[in-house]
Amino acid sequence: MKRIFLLALLMFGVFSVQTFAQEESEDEVTEEEMKKYAAMEVKVQNYIQEKQTTMETMIKENETLGGGARYNELKGAWGNEEKLAEIEATEEEKEAFAEIQEYIDSIGDEVKEYMTGLIMDAEVLGAATYNKVRRAMSADPSVKEQIDNLIAELKENGEEEDSSEGDETD
Template identity: 50%
Template sequence: MKKVLLFGTLFAFLGLAAYAQDEDKVTDEDLTKYANVEVMTSTYVENKTQELRDMILNNEVIDGGARYNEIKAAWGDEEKMAEAEVTEEEKAAFQAVKDFQDSLQDSVKEYKTELIMDEEVLGAGTYNKVLAATKEDPSVKEKLDSLIAEMKAKQDAEKGDTEDPTDGK
């Protein structure tokens, strides 16, 4: 009787192990969700980078990128700041740009974390499962990279379709 019980327990354990392996298997849906988060994060970074560029180029006090670079080169060195004749207004404007720039990394991290934690977008479990699979299996990483590139290309094509045809492009 003990042998039968032991035999039955062994089969039950093997069944659970097989079930657990299926649970850990990365699906195409998992990869698509993960890729979508990567593309959304990339788009967020692009938008924030453009916002930073606009802050610099359209700043009335700093008056464009050349003066910004001049201030940046002198920043933190009072002698160079005096030599470049940086005004208090320019210092304040530069500091505002610098503060925005310094906050970008935290902003991106927070945005991506929110996407990952949102079960409808991705979910932490799926994120961890896909991340582990990409580290263990190069073919999963290749498939994910290909999917991300495909999604970005599609997004870029859609952007191209929505641009104003009269703007000379």
């Protein structure tokens, strides 16, 4: 009886090690998965850059504010009525500033929504691949370094075709 128990325990141990090794190899991130992840990151970064450019244009071309200097002055005084009075902020300037701030505040949600869409799209990346790559990046700094290199490479090559795809979805 002890032999059967010992043999069963030994077999269970061997089976567990084998299963663990299989799970570990299944969790290895492939080059293709890293490329898809890097491409998704570049698309998100390009999207953020587009939003940043729009924001800068809104500030520079706003006739009420007259450019970035007045915007920054209002930003420094925003939320403090005494400071706003001190810099002689008009109601029109306050409204223009508030509109720009509303746009800026919405960027975070828009980026999150855009990124979630890319992650959930199996053709772009897929949630399972996203989670797998994120785990691998956390567990192995060399995976993160590889992905950072892929991102830099994609940015260096311009990725016009990827950014034009992103424009169609906007």
